[in-house]
Amino acid sequence: MSFFSTRGESCVTASQAILHGLAPDGGLYVPAMFPSVPMNRISSFCEMDYAARAVSILKRYLEDFNIPEIEEAVRAAYNTERFDTPEIAPVKQIDDATWVLELFHGPTLAFKDMALQLLPHLTRLAAVKNGEKREISILVATSGDTGKAALEGFRDVPGTSCTVFYPQEGVSDVQKLQMVTTGGNNTHVIAVKGNFDDAQTGVKELFSSPEFVKQMEERGKILSSANSINFGRLVPQIVYYFSAYADLVNKHAITPGDPVNFCVPTGNFGDILAGYYARNMGLPVNKLICASNRNNVLTDFFNSGTYSTHRTFFKTLSPSMDILVSSNLERLLYEAADRDGALIKRWMEQLKESGSYSIGEQRRDWMADVFWGDCADNKDTLKEIGKRFLEDHYLMDPHTAVGGHVLRQYRLKTNDATPTVLLSTASPYKFAADVLRGIAGADAAEGKDAFACSEELEKLTGVPMPAQVKALKDLPVRHTAECERDAMGEAVLKAFEL
Incomplete structure (x- = not known):
């Protein structure tokens, strides 16, 4: 299968999309088509473990990887040495119509492990397939969880290095400790004096800077990304939507073919976009409920059709969602624009130059058929944590609580009684x-x-x-570097010299 840039100027294989992360024109790689998974195949997932389900989905996109390669990578990523449950991503019922998909049972206690335990294996294979001999230098901007998951995934992987930028005051204490105590000879962690959008924009600019790319090449390195802009991050996330559906069938909560809603707390839009891809592949998804915190740029976008960053940036109790520029939304826009790369490029230029763009009423209505958006502030978040524990004895982190509150609002406003899966993105002990x-x-x-x-x-x-939290207390801090927003390239080069 070929992969196209959302901005229309590049066409590559799956391995090339994973190896390079971001397209040369600044666009994101998307598949040429959505492979179909018929209902009888979805039903067969009920008899499989998580790894087998993953192989079945991944092979449909990663066509220049052979099946034994995918099987080996998947088994290395999803096992009980790395995850604390053989189910990998268990589904638990919390009330009559709501199930929680727990995505935090990996080594860093966050849903990012679902992709970042697999991505290093795919990246190494991609390098071999493309004859790449240079070191693959992973650059990551994190709002909290991606950073540690990437560091853990790429730690001491031969032929790679991993450099993570995080907002200096924009992550939780545990998230920060997880990153700055990371071991490994190929890991670097740098605090950016700014917010996540500053870090994310800075990383994108480094990828598109000929001067920086040349400086890295002179050092024998090729840039790649572990952020969700990399399709290698997105495709493993599609798997757990299918897996959750099969688990609901196994629990007799639904019968094959029944529609299901998914409620997803999201900031950068990658997690919920994977659900949209699953729906396009044939999974019976009724609604994708997009839950935002007080940085409710996505809520306003789905309601108005205008994306605008002209707003105050808030630090909230759900820091991984403290984002104003949702990168993965570009992939959804590409579908809404009938895959018109020139139009996407124009919208993204408008966003960069003026801080906003509008997609029009017709495209907004098209999105409303699938997506529904709402938000929760800090007060709502704390109330949901307390209420859910009191009523259902279920303990959830602030990000999941944002989703829980928005789900309540959705049901109140729509009277939709469709069985719903709430994605739980992190262990409560990270917050x-x-x-x-x-x-x-x-x-x-x-x-x-x-x-x-x-x-x-x-x-x-x-x-x-979790044992991972207990262990943090005694781990030495290894990474103390920090930099200004406009000095990220210098900080990377300096890190390689140390």
């Missing part, structure tokens, strides 16, 4: 202080650090603290 406040009140975390809050949360709820 223990805020989860503790939601459970025990505003003053419960006063004077306590992240570890004391975790201990108190475990005591109050009976939900075990």
